Amino acid sequence: MHKRSRWLGGLILLGLAATLTFFRIPLASSQGLTLRSAPVTGALPVSDPGSALWLEATAIEVPLSAQNVTRPMLPDTRVKTVTARALHTDSQLAIMVEWADETHDDSMIRVQDFRDAVALQFPLAAGQPFFCMGQQGGNVNIWHWKADWQADIAARADMNTLYPSMHVDQYPFTAAVDPLAVAPADYVDPNYLPALASGNLFASATRASPVEDLIAGGFGSLTAQAAEGQNVQGYGAWADGAWRVIFARDLTSSEAEDVTFAAGQVYSMSFAAWDGANGERNGQKSTSQWVGLQLGAQTDGAAQPDQPRPSQSSAAAPSDPLGMLYVFGPMVLVAGLIMALAGGALALSALLRPKDRP
Amino acid sequence: MAEVYNWHLGRSMAYAFPEAHPQKQFAAVFNINRCIGCQTCTGACKATWTFSRGQEYMWWNNVESKPYGGYPQHWDIHILQRLDEAHQAAGKQAEWDQAQAGESAPYGVYQxxxxxxxxxxxxxxxxxIPPDTEWRAPNFYEDTSTGYQGDRLGISTAGASLPEHQTWFFYLQRLCNHCTYPACAAACPRKAIYKRPExxxxxxxxxxxxxYRKCVEQCPYKKSMYRGTTRTSEKCVACYPRVEGSDPLSEGVPMETRCMAVCPGKIRLNGLVDIAADGSWAEAPNHPLYHLIKIEKAALPLYPQFGTEPNIYYIPPRWAPRPYLRQMFGPGVDEAIARYAAPSRQLLAVLQLFRTTQRMIFRFEIEEGPLVLETEVNGQPWQMFNDTVIGFDAKNREVARLSVVEPIHERPAERLNSI
Known part of the structure; x- marks a missing residue:
């Protein structure tokens, strides 16, 4: 009787794991969250985090955890949660992300300096690919705001920003009169800034937006869209130990690499954040799982009723075997392990029993 | 993680990518014994590649005075310390088993x-990641020796004598090792670093x-460098237009890099060696680099225990303490110094080829000459022959011809005072 109940317990666990997998019932706490974008009229406050309009949007708290699937990893990332709000008009969407960060890291000049940053991620096809950078055949569109790019818009930082007492006789192949003030734009031959010559946006002489528009289809595949395809605007400001960063883009885009939005529809999105002071960059980051993004219909003037699992209501069924493997594989493994342990314990007790009763 | 074979270590090891080897490998031998620390190599590299905005502290080639100097400061001490801590945590010793030395494990097996x-x-x-303060004084401790043991007046009573000087330093010439298993390439999360198949x-x-600077963080030799102006990392490009033979000066054949070609001390020999499909060096006894590294074992990799299979090899300095050298170049140090101190006819001839031409030498021939000297080296009889060594470029054209004894031209009496 005793033995049978243990086996039964193991089977129940395995069954539970299989059921969860089959019905795609998520265990992570951020799943089931929905960011409801409030429809507004007039101009969106795309560069004003303090605008009263943001109060019309319902804020959600999105829990973040350290990326722990691929190397490099940093188990103790610092951003544990972000607060998100969204507003839209009939032509534009704006999302504001806030998070606590005691240090204001907006420089990338010195070798040991890393920037604060935040990113939004949207699947490019119906369903949900792997929540971290998408997967092969499941591309994602990523909007990546960078604190140093934000600072660059006011004044592009360079070596003399960090080293005001530096001296240099000359930089060849530049047209500048004052060598200390040489900027990438002053190079008559950009080959001496090979990243600039190869079209790398990081080396751009000027920046129109602090947000980079990218595409990814799995770890290591992150690729910036072409300069002419950079169409996400943004603004970020740090005050009193917190960042408030706004992303804004037209609801529609003609580019295949861009997500598009329509009022009344539900989308998936996820968040990632980096604390530069902690050396966070690349996959050494805090990330959320998929949450819903719902654009309230313009006619209502108010948010749509609750939908507990927004991603389920989208028309196409998700088909992401790799993502499912990452999320549910460990559960099946744990169930298997418990069964093996239970079996081992049973075998041990069976072995020991005769000795107890000589 | 894949299993790859590292012949420096004499064993397989874990690496991010499975084995895939180039057809040829950029490699060089640096003879530390001959370096005068003039930094001409450093200046040539700087004037060719890193004179622009954001590259102010970037020296792809540098020469540092060991044991104290380092660019970035104390780079090797920092990584050796971390490696030591990892050994202590794992209860392991960073030892070599020289008894297992063989053809595919020339220095034994690293355990x-x-x-x-x-x-x-x-x-x-x-x-x-070394902070900026550790990059910005590239030649700290230049010519600084270990503590001098003198008498009351500071004069050495014994003087300095081989095999080991009590007061010593030596120059270490460093650039990217273009490793067989580069840690920088493994470190890059987006595979922006690649090793060219050619x-x-x-x-x-x-x-x-x-x-992201993962390459800066994980290259043990600290030869990936960050450039704040472009917000990207850069590194030694091995003067690839010269190596490709596409530089106008090269006449279509591979040419030595700038740092190699300018060396006044003639300490550097740069070339391309053929690599077999399994990653081993294709047998080429008449290739000067193959001869120096594989046959004579006179030149050794820098910190082979890091496990990246670096491709710049060093003839260790004869006068430095052996335990220090063994830590730096592995267990082959004693044999390498012995071979260099009393070179074979072939080794002495090949050593003449250093810095005789800008073109890479792919093959050498030796024409035997007469016996010119009989003496003793380290208590053993040693003979010197005035052999002639001839170097050939990639197109098998003669590009260098030198005799072991440097020709002497005696000025006739009537021209004694002419300039």
Missing amino acids: GLTITEAAGAEQQALGY DGIVLIDQARCRG
């Missing part, structure tokens, strides 16, 4: 951990680099 094996689950390799040169794709 310790490499920087990849000591990395743990979260990173590809052990590493650290010559094994390791490059950072400037279009894909996002300035």
